[in-house]
Amino acid sequence: MAELSEQQSAVDWVLSTTRTVRKRLDLTRPVEPQVILDCLRLAIQAPTGGNAQGWRWMVVTDPVKKAAIGEFYRSAGRKYFAAKADSKRGEQDLRVQDSAQYLMDVIERVPVLVIPCIKGRPANVEQSAAYFGSIHPAIWSFSLALRARGLGSAWTSFHLAHERETARLLGIPEGFTQAAMLPVAYTIGSDFKPAKRRPVEEITYWNHWDNTAAR
Numbered sequence: 001m002a003e004l005s006e007q008q009s010a011v012d013w014v015l016s017t018t019r020t021v022r023k024r025l026d027l028t029r030p031v032e033p034q035v036i037l038d039c040l041r042l043a044i045q046a047p048t049g050g051n052a053q054g055w056r057w058m059v060v061t062d063p064v065k066k067a068a069i070g071e072f073y074r075s076a077g078r079k080y081f082a083a084k085a086d087s088k089r090g091e092q093d094l095r096v097q098d099s100a101q102y103l104m105d106v107i108e109r110v111p112v113l114v115i116p117c118i119k120g121r122p123a124n125v126e127q128s129a130a131y132f133g134s135i136h137p138a139i140w141s142f143s144l145a146l147r148a149r150g151l152g153s154a155w156t157s158f159h160l161a162h163e164r165e166t167a168r169l170l171g172i173p174e175g176f177t178q179a180a181m182l183p184v185a186y187t188i189g190s191d192f193k194p195a196k197r198r199p200v201e202e203i204t205y206w207n208h209w210d211n212t213a214a215r
């Protein structure tokens with residue numbers, strides 16, 4: 001790799017070490033509202049289709065509401081893992097499952113739950129690319145901004161099985177779709193490592209499908 005400036009190295013560090021954090025979320029350290037706003041201020045620099053910016057960010061800190069969402073999350077998570085119970089899984093899968101089940105157990109104790117919402121609802125696959133493409137980049141930017149400040153999160157979707165009940169609980173109006181839920185906390189330690197991935201050279205094709213010879 002080419003030599004990087006300090007600034008480039010800092011960006012690469014955040015990009016390569018922003019992991020899904022579950023067991024190392026600090027459940028005891030409060031998260032200041034200001035740090036959430038700072039990260040969301042960066043997140044909304046992300047692009048949106050047609051520059052629509054139809055996002056709203058639901059930040060949940062109320063213990064009673066977090067407990068209710070925690071029940072929705074657990075109930076859907078249990079069904080997900082029950083459905084997978086018979087499938088053959090490798091070591092990494094089992095590690096992820098163990099970590100995901102830990103998060104299910106403690107979800108309401110995570111200091112902040114952030115639910116990104118976006119106006120409308122996609123009618124079909126073609127629309128859904130632009131639709132979710134108008135909130136996912138901002139969600140990821142939010143995760144990166146958290147990482148840069150010593151906080152962590154996990155992109156989760158289990159609670160969406162109870163999207164309506166969650167909307168009722170939080171007063172989210174009809175016409176807005178919940179895209180994910182991010183439990184947010186300071187992390188215990190910050191020595192996260194790049195994940196194992198297939199070499200990029202194997203999955204990048206140049207000028208023709210399957211041609212991995214860079215030109």
Ligand SMILES: Cc1cc2nc3c(=O)[nH]c(=O)nc-3n(C[C@H](O)[C@H](O)[C@H](O)COP(=O)(O)O)c2cc1C
Nearest residue numbers: 018019020096099100103154155156157158159195
């Ligand atoms: C769209 C999406 C939905 C996910 N939903 C959940 C979830 O409901 N619960 C959970 O514990 N993790 C969830 N994850 C996290 C993945 O399991 C995680 O990315 C995977 O374990 C790889 O870890 P890494 O991001 O650190 O490489 C989700 C991730 C994505 C991108």
